[in-house]
Amino acid sequence: MYVIHVHVQAKPEFVEEFRAATVENARNSVNEPGVVRFDVYQQEDDPTRFVLVEVYKSPDDHPKHRETAHYLTWRDTVTDMMAAARTAVRYNNIFPQDSDWK
């Protein structure tokens, strides 16, 4: 598995709209053949901050995600909702081992 954590801060007035658009993107993303998980979390002590935990079967599945209609819609929809550029951190999976993922 190949994991990307995307950190986003929404403008306060767009938190609910950002959340709705991001859930819609996640709902579609989990149906991609290369996507294992696409979790969305909202920071407890600062609800303007979100993290997307994107788990791909391989690094090659990430660029495929970025070509999908739902990703492109999300990207364009949230552009003006963000307080700052989003950041991404890439990880290799350690546990559970790949064969134990569900």
Next chain:
Amino acid sequence: MYVIHVHVQAKPEFVEEFRAATVENARNSVNEPGVVRFDVYQQEDDPTRFVLVEVYKSPDDHPKHRETAHYLTWRDTVTDMMAAARTAVRYNNIFPQDSDWK
């Protein structure tokens, strides 16, 4: 679900030992009744950095985790392996909705 991301930087000479101790802790943690996931990832561009994605059924399940023998062993084992104090960020779950978690 209640999610905690724990960020840890290991001293370079302890990366493999830290990784092994953390996998052992994760293997035991996933058997706790209040733990839904306990993933361990290693940062691609800096293998000394790890993140633990801990998913609990409720906020109350986190202090229970911290009372387990495997947590206490891990905590004491890794104390001198860390390059800096670890940090934790707490999140509320947005997607998938709690009933869809597995």
